[in-house]
Amino acid sequence: MRSESPERPESTNSIRRSARQCLHNPSVRRVYAVENGLAFDNSALAIDASNLVNSSDTRTTTASDTKEYNRYNTPINPLKHVVSMNSNEKIQVRIRCLFLRVGEIDTLHERYYAEILLQASWEDPSFHNTFNRIFDPATCWTPQLELMNGIGELKDEITYTIRFNKQEIATVTEHHQLKGTLWERMELQYFPLDIQNLSIIITSSRTNTEMIFEKNLKKPSGVNRRVFTDEQEWYLFEHVQIEITEQIDEFIDDGHNHSVVICSCHAARRYGYYMWNAYFLIFLITSASFTTFPIPLTNIQGRIQISCTLLLTSITFRWLCNKALPTISYLTAVDVYAIGSIFSVCLLNIYHGVIGYVNYYFATNLGKPTDVTTSVSYIIIIDRWALVVFTILFFAYQIGTIIWMLCVPLRRRRLMFKKDKENRLAITSSYNNANATFIDVLKGAKKSLNHVHTELSIVSHTER
Numbered sequence: 001m002r003s004e005s006p007e008r009p010e011s012t013n014s015i016r017r018s019a020r021q022c023l024h025n026p027s028v029r030r031v032y033a034v035e036n037g038l039a040f041d042n043s044a045l046a047i048d049a050s051n052l053v054n055s056s057d058t059r060t061t062t063a064s065d066t067k068e069y070n071r072y073n074t075p076i077n078p079l080k081h082v083v084s085m086n087s088n089e090k091i092q093v094r095i096r097c098l099f100l101r102v103g104e105i106d107t108l109h110e111r112y113y114a115e116i117l118l119q120a121s122w123e124d125p126s127f128h129n130t131f132n133r134i135f136d137p138a139t140c141w142t143p144q145l146e147l148m149n150g151i152g153e154l155k156d157e158i159t160y161t162i163r164f165n166k167q168e169i170a171t172v173t174e175h176h177q178l179k180g181t182l183w184e185r186m187e188l189q190y191f192p193l194d195i196q197n198l199s200i201i202i203t204s205s206r207t208n209t210e211m212i213f214e215k216n217l218k219k220p221s222g223v224n225r226r227v228f229t230d231e232q233e234w235y236l237f238e239h240v241q242i243e244i245t246e247q248i249d250e251f252i253d254d255g256h257n258h259s260v261v262i263c264s265c266h267a268a269r270r271y272g273y274y275m276w277n278a279y280f281l282i283f284l285i286t287s288a289s290f291t292t293f294p295i296p297l298t299n300i301q302g303r304i305q306i307s308c309t310l311l312l313t314s315i316t317f318r319w320l321c322n323k324a325l326p327t328i329s330y331l332t333a334v335d336v337y338a339i340g341s342i343f344s345v346c347l348l349n350i351y352h353g354v355i356g357y358v359n360y361y362f363a364t365n366l367g368k369p370t371d372v373t374t375s376v377s378y379i380i381i382i383d384r385w386a387l388v389v390f391t392i393l394f395f396a397y398q399i400g401t402i403i404w405m406l407c408v409p410l411r412r413r414r415l416m417f418k419k420d421k422e423n424r425l426a427i428t429s430s431y432n433n434a435n436a437t438f439i440d441v442l443k444g445a446k447k448s449l450n451h452v453h454t455e456l457s458i459v460s461h462t463e464r
Contacts, residue, residue, distance in 0.1 A: 090208070094215070094218075097263035102236060110185060111151055112184055114182060115178070118145075122141075145174070153180070154180030157177040160174055160175070178200070184198055184199055193269070194409065199263065202260070202262075220427050223240060224439075233269065235270060237417075241265075242261060242263050245261075245262065282341050285317065286310075288310055300356030333405075355382070
């Protein structure tokens, strides 16, 4: 029996319906505003969630002298005294996701550990041309994000920042620093050449008539590969795929869909271990079955005994390989190869049984010695041709398996490397710096969270 984790969800439905975790009511909340490097005065708004501060008392003379308030408060009910925006317009919430650290990937229990920086940005028209307004996350509009695939309690620290551009339009950004274990359905059809999507699934309690998610094209997402824990077993790609979809919430009978964003990084399994310890050993066990042909037909029981022993060995070896995988209802690539090899050994067993019976029949039922000799010579010729046919089919199966690997699972890996290259080119073109890397993006995000207002981000160049 395989050990199953008690925390493992029974199905995707249990993740999407019953395991939601609200991300808009954290135990620690930090709220502050920054200028965005503008050349005119009175553009900074300092805010605090528990002790609201009027911005007229904190105006600055230059962008570099922006004053910041950083205070902590107890959780506030986000549904109390909510100030909504114009209900006739959908609010576009731009999503950016940075995987700061990816920990252990547990294939057997279908989960992984990660530290993620999730940023949700939206424009707040109520702050347009207004610098003495008070921003309070408990009363001002927020997207009310919910995590759909968390396992257990996740650590979530929220930081709010507000930036004003030259048109005096305020962009509010909600930063989530998440740490914890996330559930992920492992797709193992191509195991051990598989690529797993490591996703964080976010939705909102607000309907799609109020807000929609979209990918943040002004700030790049990505993955930090330098602190990857499972590097010996997996190869982690640098790009992040952001997919926007919708779903109907069964617990809220409002007749509206709710926007869902899926931010995924990708990890490719390092298949060298399985090639040598699974594929190659199965190949050796199966090829050993051809050593039965040199045994004379008069000793057919020796042939069958060796073939049956190899058959049982192949079946036992397959079960040992499956212990590293979760219980799934489909065959993996190594399963298909192993079952194909077992089937070939079964065919050899059947052939040896039939040819042995035919040889015995002619040897005992033909009266003339000349007829017996002629029949035996024909049977020997048939046996030699059977060896040739089985050998051709066996190596054709091996060649077909290699071609399939190159054209299907390994082709996807090549596409992932191509996306990584495109992601690096996008970063260098965004910063107008050929030497810019994703490490620069990480430094900029961390500086922003550490109260340094010179965030290395495209926002200062394009969010105008």
